[in-house]
Amino acid sequence: MKKRHFTYLACTATLLGTFAGTAPASAAHRTLVVHPGESIQKAVNAARSGDTVLVLAGTYRGSVTVRTAGVTLRGVGHRTVIKPAAKTSATPATSKKASVTCSGNGNGICVVGGKNKALRNVTVADLKVTGFSRTGLWSMGTDHLTVRRVTADDNGQWGIAQEHSTRGVFRENTARGNGDAGLFLANNVKAEQGAADSKGALVERNHLEDNRIGITVRRLRNLTVTSNYLTDNCAGVFVVGDENKPRAGALTVSDNRLERNNKYCPKTARLPYLKGSGIVLTGTEKALVTRNTVIGHSGRSPLSGGIVLFKSFVGATSERNRITGNHLENNAPADLVNQEAAKRKNAFDGNSCRASKPAGLC
Template sequence: MHQPSTTRATRHRRGGRRLAVATSAAVLFTALPATAAWAGGGGGQTWVVSPGESIQEVVDAAESGDTIQIQAGTYQEAVCVDQKGLTIKGAGRDVTKIVWPDWTTPADLPEVAATPCWEAQNTADPEGDPDTFADDVSGLFFLEPAGPVEVTGVSTWNHPANGIAAWGADGFRVEKTKGYGHDRYGILAAYSTHSRILRNIEEGVDRGTADQPNSGTAGIGSTDSAKAYADIVANDVQGYNIGIFARESRVGVMRHNYVSGNCVGVLVFDDAATEIPDASRNVRGGDWTIRANESSGNDRFCLAGIGEVQAALRVSGTGMAVVNADHVGIYDNRIRDNNSAVDPATLQFPSAGVALLTLPPFNNPLGVDPGPVTAVRVWKNGITGNTLDVLRGWPPPLDAQFPPVGRDISIRGNTCATSIPASLCGG
């Protein structure tokens, strides 16, 4: 593996004790940065990266099980971690920053375009330009790591794809980080399992136009996983198209999160096919518990959807929505003041505090019908001040165009005033 010789990063045992290197092992230094100290194989070592040094160079030299400590400073990078389970620790999300220099810059740098991470993302987006990798640049991207991944105490800024993303991880923990202005996801766990996304801050930036508003797909996403076992807890997500998005993802909990200023606060969506790493599978999205969150003031307007339907889904003012998914519990949440930024009659996705909806199949190369939204509990929530507090099925006149909800829908014990049907809130 090629290793540049300019970094001054140091490697040592976890106890901080450095290991002297025997003369007979000197040949091994040709594969390491010039001033790195070799501490033996097998992982479990610690690297320290200081300002002016390259995170990517140290990642390339590290092994699964190693820890990389990034000191306070600004690092202009997009880091690809290929098949390694690493722990990456910053000095704090306000002081350790991984930034992309110019959001509109084509990623024509050979060291970016040639990495497995960007190649994998480009393959997953066949409609993208194969010669332009700007859309596929993420702050920290873990591609099929061989062991657990942990990221704490860093911030990622302005990357045209994701802030912190893992594809194919078993054990993905992201805690006390900050993301700003990413165009896809702030934090993404894709076809991954045992994800823990805790106490992070995500802020979206609208870089679209008046006709094509867009501030990134979602602040936090759990996608394309039949066994997500995801725990999304105590995060603050503002200014994205979707605050927290569970798409083609099964088994997870969202609790004590704050989502505001998005187009949709929380969305659980059973699509017809996975997207990552490709569209060869179908996952029955659902089995999520959404408890004790606050979804308020999600009043942005954006265009949402995939491929041909993107321009058809005008979205604004939705607190929480369940689309086609099954076995979802929405309990003890505060869902208030989610109002459309445009005339609600112009929307193709209804503005409501809580919406339970069925969409016809689309994005559907496998010919799969995900079926209606089924087995949903909406209990003991405070749902107030929204364009419409509770919606079960599409409102007239759209109800004639979309399939009805399925069986076993229970809506009770909520504080709400307006609903369709009207009986959901007692008239």
């Protein structure tokens, strides 16, 4: 059967209205349509800044790498599925150069900037990426990346992950059954260094379920985690710092709903076993944790509890954080847990809760 080539939609109003929901594109802003059996990577390679690669419903095998600024990679929802290439299939010549690093590292979609120049204004939306040995969607060296309505299920490490990036927006995504964090943001995955300024990154209205950790923020500053729903993970939200400077923190965790994150996960080289942790701050400073609803967490790990301040395992303290206006109930060993010394000046005020360690925080 003869394979079709991906289609350019530059002026067909009916098709654009059906698939893209936009007015007819000009020649300068094209829509490149990928049908089942065609190469997403080939379309991405052909895209210019301002173009949209629209991937129709179907299952597509193989990794995809985006290296062009201003490109939108979009599916038609959960019916657009990206899975690993079959082990017996050779990588097509048209995509090998672009995707070898992505697929070789076990990732599904990769958005990659240059070493000294951020890749700007890329959008990935409305598709599902599943079954990759490492990460469903991984990005590095980006600025103003938007990831929205992406489903990242059953990937070996992270569902959606980002490092060395600024001003990312992660909105209305779903991450379930991933080996580590459903959504992971960090300054640097491999090196120990001070926290980076994310310049206002936003993690908003995502659904995180049945991962090891729902959302991990590691060694970052200046971002907001808000209005997310987290359930059945081993831990809900983990904000991680260490002894490096600048310190992690100066961020906001607000208006999230966390319910029964009571899955058991065994210990690692860095952490004890996890079970029953709602929001954990470890080695952070000047974080604001406010208006969250944290219900039904129970465990005996050192990190168990509704909202927990924990001295990191490398000795970094949590200092000058404010936990205020949260609603907590039925969390054990307590709704609020502060394992830092009083002189660290962490503030607990205006929270609705029944039990704390030490007593008196509610």
